[in-house]
Amino acid sequence: MRSLHFISGLPRSGSTLLAAILKQNPRVNAAMSSPVAGMFGAMQTVLSGKNEFSVFITERKRKAILRGLFDSFYGDDDKEVVFDTNRAWSGKLAALSQLYPDAKMVCCVRSMVSIIDSFERLVQANPLEPSRMFQYQASGSVYSRVDEMLRPEGVIGSALQGLKQACYSPLADRLLIVPYEKLVGDPEAVLDRIYGFIGEQRFAHNFSDVAYDADEFDVKMGLPNLHRVGRVVEAKVRTPALPPDLISRFGDRPFWAEPAIAARHVA
Secondary structure, eight states: OOEEEEEEEOTTSSHHHHHHHHTTSTTEEEOSOOSHHHHHHHHHHHTSTTSGGGGGOOHHHHHHHHHHHHHHHTTTOOOSEEEEEOTTGGGGHHHHHHHOTTOOEEEEEOOHHHHHHHHHHHHHHOTTSOOGGGTTOSSOOHHHHHHHHHSTTSTTHHHHHHHHHHHTSTTGGGEEEEEHHHHHHOHHHHHHHHHHHHTOOOOOOOTTSOOBOOHHHHHHHTOTTTTOBOSSOOOOOOOOOSOHHHHHHTOSOOGGGSHHHHHHHBO
């Protein structure tokens, strides 16, 4: 029987790298962000009271239809373990727990400075092509881009709010937080922890031969190499591309480092 789990968390924090490592296991299906989360949210709206025909939709039918999204999307896959990736999933933890009581969620995290710096490096590496992520605006600056990403609906803001909601919820025991620094610093220990967390047999991964790219998707986003993963899993020291005032603005200790959260949920 196939088991379903989720990869979520913050952007630019290692979710694609983690998926690239996991997919080395012949029993596992893992990839970059899938469209299922978007379809899931749209379907929740369609099945709600907003639809005048919702009186014909029972709770049993609602659950069956929502589970059917996953059954259809992964129906032609023969892997025993599926990880669906999307940073929106942490905000859907309560709904997912009702549909899949045994599912676990791995949340990748990283310091805010490193996340913003990673995005800014991609923007500066492609200065002639405005990105869809910033509404194709060519007149923006690093400051306006940061404000855009941190909005409640922004690429960072929405993920951060969903992750905090999940971490402080009664369902937090379904979460395993994976800091980017640990993933690249000791990937073997992190993968062992993940397999134990989901109750699966360990697999001998090759951390010197990891590869993943989604060039067509990244080019369409206007951010080439957004999902490209290097061959070797290793920590890299980079000089920040951000102005000093932005670095100092986000220099606070992350909430997942709080003892109550770190002791129970951090890999």
